[in-house]
Amino acid sequence: MGRLFGTDGVRGVANADLTAELALGLSVAAAHVLGEVGTFEGHRPVAVVGRDPRASGEFLEAAVVAGLASAGVDVQLVGVLPTPAVAHLTGALGADLGVMLSASHNAMPDNGIKFFARGGHKLADELEDRIESVYEEHRTGAPWQRPTGSGVGRVTTYDQGLDQYVAHLLGVLPNRLDGLKIVLDEAHGAAARVSPEAFARAGAEIITIGAKPDGLNINDGCGSTHLGLLKAAVVEHGADFGVAHDGDADRCLAVDHTGAEVDGDQILAVLALAMREHGTLRSDTVVATVMSNLGFKIAMEREGLAFVQTAVGDRYVLESMKEHGFALGGEQSGHVIILDHATTGDGTLTGLLLAARVAETGRSLAELAGVMERLPQVLINVPDVDKSRVSTSAELTAAVAEAERELGETGRVLLRSSGTEPLVRVMVEAADIEQARSVAGRLADVVKSALG
Incomplete structure (x- = not known):
């Protein structure tokens, strides 16, 4: 069997590669493995489970919940929320693990499963390998240890997740966004309610596109992988700039007032200078991947900031940040991690902080992003x-x-x-x-x- 886990969980065509049986089995295996390593610490374990709006997420959610509950895990269902919201709630609710069903920026037929450990942190490679191994052992005949009676997990719905997450986002902002007109492209995805709510409550005038998910239209010609609609909308509405997320909203790309793209490298550069000014950029260092444009490295060196490179994948950026105590890292694709406030890439948080910098300085996004010149x-x-x-x-x-x-x-x-x-x-x-x-x-x- 090839390795199931990629750089961001397990993904595949839903109901072909990623089946209900696989989702159920991996969930049971995750419960057993995390219990073995002491994550549950002798108490009845609790899991937070969320998903993006894909139609296949409905049956996969049911399979994951069945697997967890059958392994004795109580489940809190938070519904359709961004990946970073599920990670945040896993930590905020003191849950032992979190599960997010999403294939991020992939097309609708795909789906995926991401597991979070206590605190909302992504699992280490060795834990994912162990989950795969245990899943395969039991798939080929070894019996599960199954609780009965009162030992089976209970399933409840947690309705406060959206408001709790939005309150967290607003609590991070250094200043309000009054006076800004911003176009938001939600990719018909998991942030369709969260992001407009957060930006509006922060004071911005917002225009939304791609905010009507129907289970089938996620990432379809919109969002961070298809910026054409956002560019046109920003120019049409005379907006200050636009923000685009992907299907699970762990990414953020932007478009300035002229319709020009502002990629993840440029967003990192803008936020790095803002954080240094505010004294929150620890060690004056930014972490990025080998995919970052050479122009980013040149800009950081010119500004007197250190630049650490990792392998591609926000998990590797995060590992470097945690190991060395750095506060900011990300990828050109728009995964930006602000470690003081998030355990994973958070597209809504990134967009809000970018907007806050524009409001704070009174400078256009185009001017701020000009700190770096992208090489072709x-x-x-x-x-x-x-x-x-x-x-x-x-x-x-x-x-x-x-x-x-x-x-x-x-x-x-x-x-x-x-x-x-x-x-x-x-x-x-x-x-x-x-x-x-x-x-x-x-x-x-x-x-x-x-x-x-």
């Missing part, structure tokens, strides 16, 4: 190849070496298999966009021939 970067996703051989193909290794010689000191190449989708990502940066496109195109062709 081309990203090509190559599907339908054997992504497991990215690091072992001699043909591909030779092609990358040749590309790096061609780019010299003015660019770089990064090839990686996606942790959440069945494809290989080819990223090339260069001083000239045409050179970046040419090199990326050639490498993508080699990926297809070598790994196809």
